[in-house]
Amino acid sequence: MTALSSIQTPRAVAARLSESLSKAPRQLFIGGKHVDALSGRTFATTNPATGEELCQVAHAGPEDVDLAVKAARRAFEDPAWRRMSAMDRSMLLYRLADLIERDAHELAVLECLDNGKPATLTRLVEIEGSIKTFRYFAGWPSKFGGETLPVSPRGGLQILNYTTREPVGVAALIVPWNYPMSMAAWKIAPAVAAGCAVVLKPAEQTPLTALRLAELALEAGFPAGIINVVTGFGDAGAALVEHPGVDKVAFTGSTEVGKAIVRASTGNLKKVSLELGGKSPQIVLPDADLSAAAASIAQGIFFNQGQTCTAGSRLYAHEAVYDELVEAIAGHARALKIGNGLDEDVNFGPLISEEQWNQVSGYVEIGVNEGARVLTGGARPSGLDNGYFFEPTILGDAQAGMRVVREEIFGPVLSALSWKDADQLIAEANNSDFGLSAGIWTNDIKSAHRIAGAVKAGSVWINCFNLVDPATPFGGFKQSGWGREHGRQAMELYSETKSVWVNLT
Structure with missing residues (x-):
C-alpha cells in the first residue's frame, strides 16, 4: 500500500485498495x-456494506x-x-x-x-x-x-x-x-x-x-x-x-x-x-437544554451504529420533558443519512455482520413483546437490501425490568424511560451489571455534581457525552x-x- 492524496474520493481510494487486497491473502x-x-x-x-469478500x-x-x-x-x-x-x-x-x-x-x-x-x-x-x-x-x-x-x-x-x-x-x-x-x-x-x-x-x-x-x-x-x-x-x-x-x-x-x-x-x-460491556444511562433533568441534549443523546447512541461500549442506550427523561425530548431525538435519528460509508454524505453505516444484525433485530422484537413501542426505526432501511443495515431505533414506554433495558444490545437502539423521583432515578440508573459511563443533562450545578457522585460509572459526562482523551483515565465499574x-x-x-x-x- 502507498500513501494517497487526501483529495481523492473514498471510492477512488477504495478501488485501489480493493485491487491490492485481492492479489494475495x-x-x-x-x-x-x-x-x-x-x-x-x-x-x-468482508465488507459489511455489501456482504462481499x-x-x-x-x-x-x-x-x-x-x-x-x-x-x-x-x-x-x-x-x-x-x-x-x-x-x-x-x-x-x-x-x-x-x-x-x-x-x-x-x-x-x-x-x-x-x-x-x-x-x-x-x-x-x-x-x-x-x-x-x-x-x-x-x-x-x-x-x-x-x-x-x-x-x-x-x-x-x-x-x-x-x-x-x-x-x-x-x-x-x-x-x-x-x-x-x-x-x-x-x-x-x-x-x-x-x-x-x-x-x-x-x-x-x-x-x-x-x-x-x-x-x-x-x-x-x-x-x-x-x-x-x-x-x-x-x-x-x-x-x-x-x-x-x-x-x-x-x-x-x-x-x-x-x-x-x-x-x-x-x-x-x-x-x-x-x-x-456497558449499558450507559442518559439522565435528563427537567431544566436541561433539550435541544443540546437531544442532539448529543442521538449521537451517543447512533454513532458507529450503536456499536460502542459507552453507547448511551438507556434514556431516563423526567416526565415533564419526556415526550418533547424523545420526539427531538427521533428527529435526529430520521435525519441520518444511511448507506455505504464510502459515500461522503453518509453518516450512518451498516452493522458489522449478519450475526450482529440478527442480534439487534432480535432485541427489538423482544422489546416489543415485553411492551415497548417502536417510535422510529426498528427494521432494515428501504432500498438497502445488501449489507447489514439497520435503522436507528427508539423504543418508547420501556420499563426497568425489560431485557432491552438490562442487557447490552450493541446496536442503534435507545430504550426510553421516564422518571419523576430523583432517588428512584439513581437507583434505577445503578440497577445494572455494568458501570462504564453515564450522561447527565441539567443546568443545576448542584444536582449535576450530586448525581455524578451517586452514579456508579467510570466516566460521567455532564452536558456532553462520549468525550475521551488519552490524558484522562477510561474504564468501568462492576462488570464493565x-x-x-x-x-x-x-x-x-x-x-x-x-x-x-x-x-x-
Missing part, C-alpha cells in the same frame, strides 16, 4: 516479517501464536531494546504517529471497507484519535519512573530506598471490531512506551488496519518483533491468553469473554486488564472491567514496581 506479521499461517489456512474478511487473511492457530510470543520475547530481551533510551523510544512513537498521519486518508478508507463505518467519520475519530494517542504516549517514556521514599528501618540503619518502574514483559493485546484502529492504538502506545513487546490479536471481522499498523511501526524504526500481529479466531486468542510466555493480557470486548480470559490467565498469574486505559494509569498496567534498599551505614 494478508499474512501474519511476526518478527518483522509477513508470514503465512503454518497450517496454510485463510479466512475471508474483501480478501483472504491468514488464519493463525496456537502454533502461530507460539511463534509470535517467542518473537516478542526475543525482541523484548534484546539489549538494543532493553537499553534503548527513553527519548529514543519516544521518537519511535512520534514517527509512528507521523506515518499514520501521512497515510490517514488510506487508513480511513481501509477501516471503512473492513468495518463499515463512514470513511469521513473514521478519518475524524479513529485515525485522528490514533495519531493523538501515539503522540500523547510518546511523551511518557522520559517521565515515567519511580521515586525515593523515606523509610524507618530497625537498628538505626541509614537506608536509601527507591523504586523503579520496569516493563512487565510480553503483552498480549486483544481488541474488538467496533473501533479496530483506535483500540489497537490505545493498547500498543502505552505498552511500547513502557518498554514492552506486544502480540496484537485483532478481531477476525476487522484485521486489516492492525496489519497495516504493524507495517508502519516497522517503517518507523521499531525493532523487529516488538510489534507482532496474529489474525484469526477465538482459538488464537485463547492460545495467547494461556501462553506461559505472555506476562500481561489487555482485552477490550464482551464481558463474557473477559471472564473467560480471567479464568484462562491463572496458569502463570498474568496481569490482566479488561474494558468490557478491570483497570484504566489512558494516562499514567495505562503506563502502570504495563509495568512492574521494584523497591531497592541500599544500606548507607
Whole structure:
C-alpha cells in the first residue's frame, strides 16, 4: 500500500485498495516479517456494506501464536531494546504517529471497507484519535519512573530506598471490531512506551488496519518483533491468553469473554486488564437544554451504529420533558443519512455482520413483546437490501425490568424511560451489571455534581457525552472491567514496581 492524496474520493481510494487486497491473502506479521499461517489456512474478511469478500487473511492457530510470543520475547530481551533510551523510544512513537498521519486518508478508507463505518467519520475519530494517542504516549517514556521514599528501618540503619518502574514483559493485546484502529492504538502506545513487546490479536471481522499498523511501526524504526500481529479466531486468542510466555493480557470486548480470559490467565498469574460491556444511562433533568441534549443523546447512541461500549442506550427523561425530548431525538435519528460509508454524505453505516444484525433485530422484537413501542426505526432501511443495515431505533414506554433495558444490545437502539423521583432515578440508573459511563443533562450545578457522585460509572459526562482523551483515565465499574486505559494509569498496567534498599551505614 502507498500513501494517497487526501483529495481523492473514498471510492477512488477504495478501488485501489480493493485491487491490492485481492492479489494475495494478508499474512501474519511476526518478527518483522509477513508470514503465512503454518497450517496454510485463510479466512475471508468482508465488507459489511455489501456482504462481499474483501480478501483472504491468514488464519493463525496456537502454533502461530507460539511463534509470535517467542518473537516478542526475543525482541523484548534484546539489549538494543532493553537499553534503548527513553527519548529514543519516544521518537519511535512520534514517527509512528507521523506515518499514520501521512497515510490517514488510506487508513480511513481501509477501516471503512473492513468495518463499515463512514470513511469521513473514521478519518475524524479513529485515525485522528490514533495519531493523538501515539503522540500523547510518546511523551511518557522520559517521565515515567519511580521515586525515593523515606523509610524507618530497625537498628538505626541509614537506608536509601527507591523504586523503579520496569516493563512487565510480553503483552498480549486483544481488541474488538467496533473501533479496530483506535483500540489497537490505545493498547500498543502505552505498552511500547513502557518498554514492552506486544502480540496484537485483532478481531477476525476487522484485521486489516492492525496489519497495516504493524507495517508502519516497522517503517518507523521499531525493532523487529516488538510489534507482532496474529489474525484469526477465538482459538488464537485463547492460545495467547494461556501462553506461559505472555506476562500481561489487555482485552477490550464482551464481558463474557473477559471472564473467560480471567479464568484462562491463572496458569502463570498474568496481569490482566479488561474494558468490557456497558449499558450507559442518559439522565435528563427537567431544566436541561433539550435541544443540546437531544442532539448529543442521538449521537451517543447512533454513532458507529450503536456499536460502542459507552453507547448511551438507556434514556431516563423526567416526565415533564419526556415526550418533547424523545420526539427531538427521533428527529435526529430520521435525519441520518444511511448507506455505504464510502459515500461522503453518509453518516450512518451498516452493522458489522449478519450475526450482529440478527442480534439487534432480535432485541427489538423482544422489546416489543415485553411492551415497548417502536417510535422510529426498528427494521432494515428501504432500498438497502445488501449489507447489514439497520435503522436507528427508539423504543418508547420501556420499563426497568425489560431485557432491552438490562442487557447490552450493541446496536442503534435507545430504550426510553421516564422518571419523576430523583432517588428512584439513581437507583434505577445503578440497577445494572455494568458501570462504564453515564450522561447527565441539567443546568443545576448542584444536582449535576450530586448525581455524578451517586452514579456508579467510570466516566460521567455532564452536558456532553462520549468525550475521551488519552490524558484522562477510561474504564468501568462492576462488570464493565478491570483497570484504566489512558494516562499514567495505562503506563502502570504495563509495568512492574521494584523497591531497592541500599544500606548507607
